[in-house]
Amino acid sequence: xxxxxFKVTPACxxxxxxxxxxGDKWTVLVVSYLGxxxxxxxxxxxxxxxxxxxxxxxxxxxxERDGFVLRTVYPGVPAKVxxxxxxxxxxxxxxVRGLSAWAIANEQRVKNARLQYDAAQNPExxxxxx
Amino acid sequence: xxxxxFKVTPACxxxxxxxxxxGDKWTVLVVSYLGxxxxxxxxxxxxxxxxxxxxxxxxxxxxERDGFVLRTVYPGVPAKVxxxxxxxxxxxxxxVRGLSAWAIANEQRVKNARLQYDAAQNPExxxxxx
DNA sequence: CCGTATCCTTGTCGATACTG
DNA sequence: CAGTATCGACAAGGATACGG
Numbered sequence: 492x493x494x495x496x497f498k499v500t501p502a503c504x505x506x507x508x509x510x511x512x513x514g515d516k517w518t519v520l521v522v523s524y525l526g527x528x529x530x531x532x533x534x535x536x537x538x539x540x541x542x543x544x545x546x547x548x549x550x551x552x553x554x555e556r557d558g559f560v561l562r563t564v565y566p567g568v569p570a571k572v573x574x575x576x577x578x579x580x581x582x583x584x585x586x587v588r589g590l591s592a593w594a595i596a597n598e599q600r601v602k603n604a605r606l607q608y609d610a611a612q613n614p615e616x617x618x619x620x621x
Numbered sequence: 622x623x624x625x626x627f628k629v630t631p632a633c634x635x636x637x638x639x640x641x642x643x644g645d646k647w648t649v650l651v652v653s654y655l656g657x658x659x660x661x662x663x664x665x666x667x668x669x670x671x672x673x674x675x676x677x678x679x680x681x682x683x684x685e686r687d688g689f690v691l692r693t694v695y696p697g698v699p700a701k702v703x704x705x706x707x708x709x710x711x712x713x714x715x716x717v718r719g720l721s722a723w724a725i726a727n728e729q730r731v732k733n734a735r736l737q738y739d740a741a742q743n744p745e746x747x748x749x750x751x
Numbered sequence: 752c753c754g755t756a757t758c759c760t761t762g763t764c765g766a767t768a769c770t771g
Numbered sequence: 772c773a774g775t776a777t778c779g780a781c782a783a784g785g786a787t788a789c790g791g
Contacts, residue, residue, distance in 0.1 A: 502725045507649060509724035509731075514644015516784070520633060532753055543785050548754065558734025569752040570791085579730055586716070586723040593716040594639035595632045600709055601639075604688025646764075662773055673765050678774065699772040700771085 517550045526584050529575035647680045656714050659705035
């Protein structure tokens with residue numbers, strides 16, 4: 492059950508960095524939707540419930556900069572901009588979905604652990620008025 | 622190359638939550654080291670370079686609450702506390718290492734994409750005195 | 752339609768000091 | 772040794788207004 496010895500090398504810096512990028516509030520959601528095919532800005536805005544215009548722009552710019560997303564502008568009035576995953580973006584989707592699958596499969600175990608922990612901390616004196 | 626259609630369901634909430642937990646500054650690092658076997662508090666503190674006492678405590682408490690880490694106190698003077706991964710913690714290590722492997726394998730592709738993007742934004746005025 | 756700019760609130764993290 | 776408590780710096784995120 493115990494996994495084989497894991498030597499933490501300087502390469503872990505890269506891991507931490509990717510995790511931070513991917514672990515923000517909207518990145519995974521946007522990338523997942525884009526995994527279905529190209530989408531326009533406002534289409535994405537409507538689909539990703541709750542995202543603000545600013546955060547969508549920010550998220551897309553980061554993804555574009557890191558090479559995960561391709562931004563294509565079709566000139567005209569009004570302007571039309573389309574976003575789609577690059578090959579790198581599609582590649583990223585694989586391990587991300589691995590973690591997604593784990594999260595969905597183990598959601599309840601984590602919730603149970605929390606309930607148990609919280610219950611152990613507050614035996615019964617939950618009045619705790621202070 | 623394009624992955625099969627991915628329907629984003631409410632379950633994505635669980636995904637986002639796990640990603641956020643795991644995507645913070647220290648969690649993955651601590652869990653990875655703990656993957657090598659049980660460790661004591663200060664041992665961990667020395668090993669995880671740069672972590673503050675507060676953040677180590679906070680990170681370990683969260684991990685304990687979520688059922689990823691088991692905390693064992695050996696009474697005595699001075700006190701001795703040992704941390705180790707639970708089964709759930711070991712399980713989590715699997716998809717996390719998947720993403721880690723991806724990050725290490727693709728680090729350079731991302732870096733190149735960034736260089737290219739930045740270069741495109743700053744045509745030639747790269748003196749960038751900073 | 753597709754953004755950028757600004758302000759403001761909130762959360763995260765680190766430094767420091769102190770306790771059992 | 773293994774924490775807790777407090778404070779302050781800073782970054783992330785959201786609301787709103789404006790521009791191309």
